[in-house]
Amino acid sequence: MGWLFWETVAIGAGTYLIRALSLSGGSRIRWPDAAKTWLSFVAPAVLGALLGPLVFLSGNHWVPLLHNPTWMAAVPTVIVGAVSRNLLLTVAVGVGCFALIRQFV
Amino acid sequence: MTRPSIAKGLRDALPIIFAYFPVGATFGVIATSNGVPWLIVFLISAWVYAGSAQFMLLSLALSGTSPVSVIVTTLLVNLRHFLYGTSLGPAFSKWSEAQRWMMAFGLTDEVYAVTSSRVQQARPVVGYQIPFVYSCYGSWLAGTAVGATIGKSVPVAVSDALGFALPALFLALLMAGKRSLSYFVAAMVGALLACLADMAQLGNVGMVFGAVVGATAGTLLEKRRIDRQGVRH
Numbered sequence: 524m525g526w527l528f529w530e531t532v533a534i535g536a537g538t539y540l541i542r543a544l545s546l547s548g549g550s551r552i553r554w555p556d557a558a559k560t561w562l563s564f565v566a567p568a569v570l571g572a573l574l575g576p577l578v579f580l581s582g583n584h585w586v587p588l589l590h591n592p593t594w595m596a597a598v599p600t601v602i603v604g605a606v607s608r609n610l611l612l613t614v615a616v617g618v619g620c621f622a623l624i625r626q627f628v
Numbered sequence: 629m630t631r632p633s634i635a636k637g638l639r640d641a642l643p644i645i646f647a648y649f650p651v652g653a654t655f656g657v658i659a660t661s662n663g664v665p666w667l668i669v670f671l672i673s674a675w676v677y678a679g680s681a682q683f684m685l686l687s688l689a690l691s692g693t694s695p696v697s698v699i700v701t702t703l704l705v706n707l708r709h710f711l712y713g714t715s716l717g718p719a720f721s722k723w724s725e726a727q728r729w730m731m732a733f734g735l736t737d738e739v740y741a742v743t744s745s746r747v748q749q750a751r752p753v754v755g756y757q758i759p760f761v762y763s764c765y766g767s768w769l770a771g772t773a774v775g776a777t778i779g780k781s782v783p784v785a786v787s788d789a790l791g792f793a794l795p796a797l798f799l800a801l802l803m804a805g806k807r808s809l810s811y812f813v814a815a816m817v818g819a820l821l822a823c824l825a826d827m828a829q830l831g832n833v834g835m836v837f838g839a840v841v842g843a844t845a846g847t848l849l850e851k852r853r854i855d856r857q858g859v860r861h
Contacts, residue, residue, distance in 0.1 A: 526695045527668055530702075534685055535675035537703045543732035545710045549717015550728060561847045562715040566744035567811050568818035568842025569711070570802045572835045573737060575819030576826045577795045583826050593795060600796050604803030610742070613803070614643040617796030622789035 592628040596621035630755050637760035640746070643800070644738045645767040647793035652771025655682055660776045662690055673772035677765060678736060681706050708836045712740040719747035727754055734761035738794065741801050748805075810853065814846025 554562065578593050579585060588594050600617035607613060652673060659669040664686070676682050681702045688698045712735055720728055735743075739761055746752065805811055818838040825834020 527664065527689050528671070530685060530689055530695050530698050531668065531672050531675060533699045534681065534702045534706075535672075535677075537699070538676055538678055538681065538706045538709065539733055541703070541706055542709045542713055542735045543729045545713025546717055546720060546732045546735065547713075547725060547728050549714040550719075550721040550723070552717070554718060557847075559718070560850060561843055562718075564810070564814040564843040564846035564850070565711055565715040565839060566741070567802065567805055567815040568846065569708075569737075569744075569835075569839045570741055570798050570805075571815030571818030571820075571842055572822035572838030573741070574795060574798045574802070574815075575821075575823040575838070576834075577798070579819075579823055580826055583829055585823075585827065593792065596792055597795065597799060600799045601803060604800040608804045610640060610797065610800045610804065611642055613800035614646070614793055614796040617799065618646075618789055618792050621792035621796075622785075625788060 590628060592621060592624045595624045595628065633753055633755035634759045637756040637758070638763055640742055640756075641760045641763040641767075643793060643797045644742070644764045646790060647738070647797060648764055648767040649771035649774075650790045651679055651794075652768045653775030655679070655686075656772040656775025656777070658683075659686055662686070664690075666776050669776045670769070670772060673769055677734065677768060678706055678709075708839065709735060709740075711836070711839055712737075712744075716740065716743060716747065719752055722751065723754070727758075731757055731761055734765050736764070738797065739764055741798060745801050745804055808850075810846045810849040813849050814842045816842075817845040818842030 578597050579591070586594070596617055599620045600613060603616045604613040655673065656669055659672070660666060672682055672685065676685065684705060685698060685702050688701060693701075713732060716735075720731065723731070742760070743752070743757070746756075802815055818841070821838035821841055822834040825837060828834075
């Protein structure tokens with residue numbers, strides 16, 4: 524376990540430096556318009572990349588939609604999110620739907 | 629710091645707080661049940677504060693991988709945070725260096741997702757951002773401490789239902805965004821590539837690849853739309 528302490532220290536320091544130096548550097552640079560446009564699309568692309576595997580896969584395998592409670596709960600969640608644009612309400616409805624669907628699927 | 633901005637920060641943090649607690653607890657349970665001392669488990673959550681990287685560190689370290697390989701592999705997974713800082717940077721240009729470094733510590737996937745949505749609406753203020761970031765961190769630490777202490781007695785039904793909190797939050801953020809064709813194409817390309825990479829067992833490489841190619845696809849489509857509008861006028 525001795526190494527685990529030093530691995531933790533090194534990984535924590537490295538992670539913090541990646542986060543802090545990129546935020547600090549990103550705020551000083553004057554970005555050209557093309558770069559600003561590209562950066563504005565990073566957020567939806569990251570959200571998609573986070574969501575895809577969470578919703579459609581389980582253990583690196585595709586889950587058929589009729590046997591996929593995450594996908595089934597995602598549908599009402601998207602509708603509530605689109606209509607309300609309220610984060611907390613959308614998450615609450617989503618978790619409630621997921622708990623309900625898990626009773627049957 | 630004003631009360632309304634602190635309250636807004638805490639309100640925006642609530643979905644993440646609910647989502648982080650069970651995941652932090654799961655980490656605590658797995659780590660202690662594999663013989664990692666309580667203090668080291670807590671230190672990992674307090675100092676690394678990056679969910680997937682923590683699970684990866686644990687799994688690699690426990691499987692006897694060399695320390696250099698553990699450090700390099702885990703930091704490669706966390707390199708995606710470079711995109712987050714770079715894309716948020718311009719919105720934080722009025723902040724002092726110390727404030728940016730304080731904020732950067734808590735820049736996780738979920739904090740980035742909410743922050744990038746909020747900075748589209750208004751310039752970030754310290755009174756909102758710091759309570760938002762550190763209440764999420766507090767939930768992660770509390771979850772880890774509880775998980776490491778009580779072990780395997782967290783009710784399965786509760787942690788199972790809360791497992792949907794993160795996908796629900798990401799969906800809510802996606803629907804709170806721009807809602808243009810190029811915006812959704814960026815998300816769909818990101819999702820498709822991340823899924824394909826996961827199915828090919830490429831791990832977090834798919835997330836970075838999906839983010840970069842998705843953002844590029846969205847940018848190209850947006851440029852085409854603007855060019856077409858220019859031709860019409």
